Every structure is written in C-alpha cells, then in structure tokens.
Amino acid sequence: MLFGLKTELQKRLRSNGVLLRESLSNPELKQYSVIILDEAHERSLNTDILLGLMKRLIKHRASDLKVLITSATLDGLKVSNFFSGCPVLNIPGTIFPVEKFYSTDRPTNYIESSLRTAIDIHVKEAPGDVLIFMTGKDDIDKMVSKLEERIQNLEEGSCMDALVLPLHGSLPPEQQVRVFSPAPPNCRRFIVATNVAETSLTVDGVVFVVDCGYVKQRQYNPSTGMYSLDVVEISRVQADQRAGRAGRTRPGKCYRLYPSSIYQKEFLEATIPEIQRTSLAGSVLYLKSLNLPDIDILKFDFLDPPSRESLEDALRQLYLIDAIDESGQITDVGRLMAELPLDPSLSRTLIEANELGCLSQALTVAAVLSAEITLRQTRNKDMEGKRKRQELSDGSGWGDHVQLLQIFESWDQADYDPRWCSEHDLQVRGMKFSKDVRNQLSQIIQKIAKGPTDLQARRGRKSDPDYRKLRRALCVGYGNQLAERMIHHNGYHTVGYRTQLVQVHPSSVLEGDEYGKLPVYVVYHELINTTRPFMRNVCGVEQTWVKPILKKLEKLNINKLSGGSSALIDYEPLEEKQPGSPTKAAAAKQSDVDSKIQAARERYLARKGKK
DNA sequence: GAGCACTGC
Known part of the structure; x- marks a missing residue:
C-alpha cells in the first residue's frame, strides 16, 4: 500500500x-x-x-x-x-527469515575466509545465489579471480555450475547490469560486491550472504582539514541490512565472518551520519543564507550534532573565501555562493571568474571537478591512457584544474563522442555527468553572468595562454586551501590556521621549472591521507595573489566569527548553564567521533598486520 | 610514485 x-x-x-x-x-x-x-x-x-x-x-x-x-x-x-514525542507508525516488513551464522574468531584474512565460506556454500547448500560483501575494487578483483580458480579445481560434476560477477560503483554500466539477469539453469551466481548491494542496488535471487564485517568509509578530520578513506567496522544496522539481502525471495542464510560478541559489543549501533564525517563549509553557508532571524549555527538543533570543532572549521573556511565577514555575518558574495549547488570553493571560483572574465572556463572546471573521482578508468594497468591524456594538456603544467579543463574541451571538439572517452581512458559516465552539471550551472549562473557561459575552447585559450585569469579565480576560491613550498625541496606545508606537511599527489600533472622546482604557492582541491598526506588536484598560483589571503589569516578570530551578535560571550560557561540543551550536545567532542573511527581502524590494521 | 567506498543539483 x-x-x-x-x-x-x-x-x-x-x-x-x-x-x-x-x-x-x-x-x-x-x-x-x-x-x-x-x-x-x-x-x-x-x-x-x-x-x-x-x-x-x-x-x-x-x-x-x-x-x-x-x-x-x-x-x-x-x-x-x-520531534517532541511525535507518533511512530510501524509497517511490518515482508522479508523472509534469515538464519545468521557467526565465526568463532575474527579471520586474519577475510578474503581467504570469504573464499572458503563461498566454496563451502557452493558444495553443500541448495541452489540459490551468493552475495559476498567486500570493501573495495581491489578486494573484489582478487576475490573474483580466486573464486573462479577454486571453482575450476572442484571435482567435475560434484556440484552445479557457477558464475562469478563483480559489482561496484566504478564498473562500467554494461557490466553492472549483468547482475540483473537471472542465473542460467543449474548455475549458481556469486556476486562479489561493495556497499552498492547493501542499499542502492537490489540483486534478485540471493539466498546466501557472506559478510566480512568491514566497509570503506570516507571521513573528514576538522582539526587537520584532511580526508581519509579507511576500512572500518560496519555498524549493527549495516550488518542487519546486509543479512536482509538474503531473505528477499525466500528464507536465507547469512554467514558473518566475526563472532556474535563483536557484533554485540564492538560494532556501533548505527553508522556515523555523514554530517559528522564531512566538511561542513557548504552546509553552514547554506544555513547562514537562510537568514532565519533566530538561527545560530553553533546552537542549531541537529538530530546528531556535528562537533563544535567541525562547525568552527567551517566558519574559518567560509571567512577565508569571503562568504562571511569577520563577525560571522554572511556577505553578498556568500549569498551568491549559496545559490550554486557546489562546494563553497568552487562557487567562489565561479563568482571570481565572472569578475575576471573567464566564467566559461571556470564553469567547465567546476563541472568536471564534481565528477573527477569517477573520471579515470582504472581498468587498464598500462600507461597508455594517461599518456594520451597528457598529450591533451599540451604541457601547460599549470596543474590539474587546467588539465581537466583541457580534457573537457577536447571532448567538446570531438563532438562529445563516447568512443573518444574510452580511447583516452576516461569513464564515459563521469564525462557525461560533467556535461550535465555544466549545463545546469550555466543556467543557474545566467542571471549574474557578465560574459558568455557557453564553451568557447579556442578563444579562451588564445586570449589567456597561461590561464592566468582562471588560476587567479581558483586562488580566490581556494583561499582556504593554500600551500607553500619548502625552500629546498618540493614538499609543501599548508598555509592557514593549522599547518600540515603535505605533498603533491603523484597523479598530478603539475610541472616544475627548469630546475625541477614546483611553484612556491599552490591551491589544492582536497587533502587526502592515504600512505601520506597528499594534495589532490593542485593549481600553481602567484605570490601577489596570495597576499590578501595571508592578510585575512592574520585577522582571523574564531570567537568573533562564531559569535555573530553575541560575539563577546564566552561559550564554555554558557553551555554549562544549560545542561541538556542542544548546545551542550553540539559541543560533543570531535574526538569522540574520531576515536571511534580510529579505534575501529586500528583493530582492522592490527588484524591485517597479523596475517 | 600512488591507486577512491557511495551519490549526483
């Protein structure tokens, strides 16, 4: 109903x-x-x-x-x-019971353990497809090839046929839809999947689920401004969601590769909501732009409040890119930014580009960056695609934003031919998404646009061969994400209210001068901590452009920024006077969230190290 | 010399 x-x-x-x-x-x-x-x-x-x-x-x-x-x-x-005690209506579900089996210990190698479980099911159990949850593409690829190998080695005629299928987000659509066609007669399908199969995609015919108990999750640390992508333990809600996938067509079985004590005591009840795992600059700007008379960001009533630290981090970022003034009030620029469905840094870049006369280029950069992660093919190990892409950037070396612009412009020259994407090792889906986003952005920005918004590849380049205008606009937009090179080598430190030692990501196309020295100042799209802290998507900027940002940094005062009209009130005592109020909850320490994530990660690494 | 899960206005 x-x-x-x-x-x-x-x-x-x-x-x-x-x-x-x-x-x-x-x-x-x-x-x-x-x-x-x-x-x-x-x-x-x-x-x-x-x-x-x-x-x-x-x-x-x-x-x-x-x-x-x-x-x-x-x-x-x-x-x-x-919602102050509003009524709750329960609508009973219709899924079939799923029997859960726990392992006695956490396996030291969950791929191997999943493999054994899968083979066990194949040999002993009745017909029905098997869904295996893994954390990422690498694990999935490994699992698929090993599983195929083991099945081959089984005694002929001892069990039914098998079909092993990978399933993850970066798989080309034609391969993704393979999981929707049912198994051929007398054949069991093994679907080795990431989270997509948890909620986004429903695979019919699954009767058995193998759950490794881990998930890959992206989190933001407001005290360093850095993202990390970690393998962490799933939550109980997630575990139950995974198990439920076995009971959609008939009673099923779920094999959990962890003891029930871990499920009960170690797993969090629910996954940490995104609002506690991401940079809040965009959300805070949005709330500020609503102009609600009684709104105070630090006291906003969230179901699960983000940390004070995270909110303050957002305020600092917004100040550095002119979205709010030094007393935390939203500026005219900030209002314009809030109208654009983009990261604040990209919105700011667009607005500045509009002033400088390179709006068309900036629109392309913003659109492509929104899809950048899904742009690159990962299928080919060889460097052919990368080489071809580098040819497109005709050696400007100004950085990744410029390269992304040139890639999109070349695709435009090729009349948006999907084959062109494959030839250059780019994902068609990501490129198409960029194109859509670019169209939407052009429409929104039309009313304030001072120059053309349509793609004008050749002309843009001719009038500004060094992309100085574009890079200058990026420098303003990414004023909150600035880094300065070390004197003697090509390492950088971030410039801001917190300083980190970082490096340009090896995938960057940023080039050094004749002595191999990289630009003294760069802005970056994001910091990501993998094996080391890296700046991803870097653009070289000029020293004179940086000065206004440094000046703003000197003036930055978080008490004023977070105060608004009550700038002089000290927050700590205020919270103590109102125990149990949302303010108190809003002060939930970021470290609580961090330590949960950190603990889960360490447990994982410890086990991984043991094998 | 690294390697990104998921969406999607």
Whole structure:
C-alpha cells in the first residue's frame, strides 16, 4: 500500500537537495502542507539538515504542516524524541527469515575466509545465489579471480555450475547490469560486491550472504582539514541490512565472518551520519543564507550534532573565501555562493571568474571537478591512457584544474563522442555527468553572468595562454586551501590556521621549472591521507595573489566569527548553564567521533598486520 | 610514485 502511495506521489516528489534549494527562496515552505522525508535512515547530509529545519518549521507552522519521515531502519524512538514525542507508525516488513551464522574468531584474512565460506556454500547448500560483501575494487578483483580458480579445481560434476560477477560503483554500466539477469539453469551466481548491494542496488535471487564485517568509509578530520578513506567496522544496522539481502525471495542464510560478541559489543549501533564525517563549509553557508532571524549555527538543533570543532572549521573556511565577514555575518558574495549547488570553493571560483572574465572556463572546471573521482578508468594497468591524456594538456603544467579543463574541451571538439572517452581512458559516465552539471550551472549562473557561459575552447585559450585569469579565480576560491613550498625541496606545508606537511599527489600533472622546482604557492582541491598526506588536484598560483589571503589569516578570530551578535560571550560557561540543551550536545567532542573511527581502524590494521 | 567506498543539483 505504501508503495502505491509513493507512486501516486511521485509527480510531486522533490529530492532533498531540491527542497533545500526551495527553502532558500521560501523558508516557510508555504506551498506545501505535507512534507515527506524519505529514506531518512540513509542519514545523508541533506536529510540531517532538513530534519533540523523541519523541527524548526513545525514550531512556526504548527497548525498547517504535517511532516512524515519514512525510514527502513532509523531508530523511531530517537526521531520521535527529537520531534517532541511525535507518533511512530510501524509497517511490518515482508522479508523472509534469515538464519545468521557467526565465526568463532575474527579471520586474519577475510578474503581467504570469504573464499572458503563461498566454496563451502557452493558444495553443500541448495541452489540459490551468493552475495559476498567486500570493501573495495581491489578486494573484489582478487576475490573474483580466486573464486573462479577454486571453482575450476572442484571435482567435475560434484556440484552445479557457477558464475562469478563483480559489482561496484566504478564498473562500467554494461557490466553492472549483468547482475540483473537471472542465473542460467543449474548455475549458481556469486556476486562479489561493495556497499552498492547493501542499499542502492537490489540483486534478485540471493539466498546466501557472506559478510566480512568491514566497509570503506570516507571521513573528514576538522582539526587537520584532511580526508581519509579507511576500512572500518560496519555498524549493527549495516550488518542487519546486509543479512536482509538474503531473505528477499525466500528464507536465507547469512554467514558473518566475526563472532556474535563483536557484533554485540564492538560494532556501533548505527553508522556515523555523514554530517559528522564531512566538511561542513557548504552546509553552514547554506544555513547562514537562510537568514532565519533566530538561527545560530553553533546552537542549531541537529538530530546528531556535528562537533563544535567541525562547525568552527567551517566558519574559518567560509571567512577565508569571503562568504562571511569577520563577525560571522554572511556577505553578498556568500549569498551568491549559496545559490550554486557546489562546494563553497568552487562557487567562489565561479563568482571570481565572472569578475575576471573567464566564467566559461571556470564553469567547465567546476563541472568536471564534481565528477573527477569517477573520471579515470582504472581498468587498464598500462600507461597508455594517461599518456594520451597528457598529450591533451599540451604541457601547460599549470596543474590539474587546467588539465581537466583541457580534457573537457577536447571532448567538446570531438563532438562529445563516447568512443573518444574510452580511447583516452576516461569513464564515459563521469564525462557525461560533467556535461550535465555544466549545463545546469550555466543556467543557474545566467542571471549574474557578465560574459558568455557557453564553451568557447579556442578563444579562451588564445586570449589567456597561461590561464592566468582562471588560476587567479581558483586562488580566490581556494583561499582556504593554500600551500607553500619548502625552500629546498618540493614538499609543501599548508598555509592557514593549522599547518600540515603535505605533498603533491603523484597523479598530478603539475610541472616544475627548469630546475625541477614546483611553484612556491599552490591551491589544492582536497587533502587526502592515504600512505601520506597528499594534495589532490593542485593549481600553481602567484605570490601577489596570495597576499590578501595571508592578510585575512592574520585577522582571523574564531570567537568573533562564531559569535555573530553575541560575539563577546564566552561559550564554555554558557553551555554549562544549560545542561541538556542542544548546545551542550553540539559541543560533543570531535574526538569522540574520531576515536571511534580510529579505534575501529586500528583493530582492522592490527588484524591485517597479523596475517 | 600512488591507486577512491557511495551519490549526483
């Protein structure tokens, strides 16, 4: 019945992102009498912000607004408490029972252990497909080839045929859809997958699930400004979600490669919501731009508040790129930025590019960067594609932003031919996504655009051969992500309120001068800590452009920034006076989240080290 | 000399 209802409503459904945009121009959302927050259990950044806004809105529109929150797993009581005891309706699910088996110990090598379990199922169990959860592409590839090998070695005729299929996000679509065609007769399918199979994709025919108990997760550390991609333990909710995948068509079995004591005591109840794992610059800017009279970012009522540290980090970043002034008030530039559905740094770059007369190029860079991660093919080990891509950048060496621009312009010259992408080892999907984003951005920015927004590849280059305008715009937009080279070598340190030693990522196309020295100043798109802290997507900038940023850094005062109208109030005592208030909760230490993640990571590394 | 899970306005 619910499904029917949803279909009926489909015409009126807006995505969370769109509702947030609508809030900008119409904060009371008067045109709606019912708002449905769907899939709230996924706890995306947008969902969490909307939950906070809805709570606020209900107070203002108590008589004429209904809010319905649907969730597959979200703890109803917690949400009910958040919304001052609103009613909870339970709709019983229809999935079949899934029997769970635990291993007695944590395996030292979960690939090997999954492999043995999978073979065991194949030999002993009744027909039915097997879904195996792994953490990433590398593990999946390894698992697929080993599994195929072991199955080959089984005695002929001892069991049914087998088909092993990988499934992960960077797989080309034509390979992804293979999992949707049912198994041939007398054949068992093994689907080796990442998280995609947990919620996003449903694979029919699965009766057995093998769960390694880990997941790859991206997190942001506000005290260093760095992201890391870690293998961490899953949560109980995730474990149950994975198990549930075995019971969609008939009763199933789930093999958990961890003891039940670990499930009970070590796993977190739920996955740490995105709002506590990501940089909040964009969200804070959004909330500031709503212009709600009584809004104070540090006291905003979140279901799970982000740390104080993370909010302050966002304020500092926004200040450095002119989105808020030194007392934390949103600026005119900030208002414009909030209208663009982009990272604040990219929005700022676009606005500056518009002033400098290189908007068209900046639009391309912003669009391509939004999809950059999925751009590169990882299929080919050889360097052919990389070499070909480098030819496209005709050796400008100014950095990765310029290269991405040139790649897109070349694709444009090739009339957006998908074959061109494959020839240059680029993912068609990512390139198409860039193209869509670019179109959307051009439309939004049309009303303030001072120059052409359509792609004008040749002309742009001719009028500015060194991309100075574009790089200057990037320098303003990424004023919060600036690094200075060491005197004697090509290492860098970040410039800002916290300093980190970092290096240019080896995949960068940034070039040195005749002595091999890289530019003295660069801006970067992100810091990612893998084997070492790396700057990814780097652009060389000039010293004179950097001066205004350094000046702002001198003036930066977090007490003023976070204060708004109550700039002089010291926060710590204020929180103590209001125990149990959201403010208190908002002060939840980032270190709590960090230490949870860190502990989970260490446990994983310790086990990995043992093998 | 590294190697990124998931989405998607």
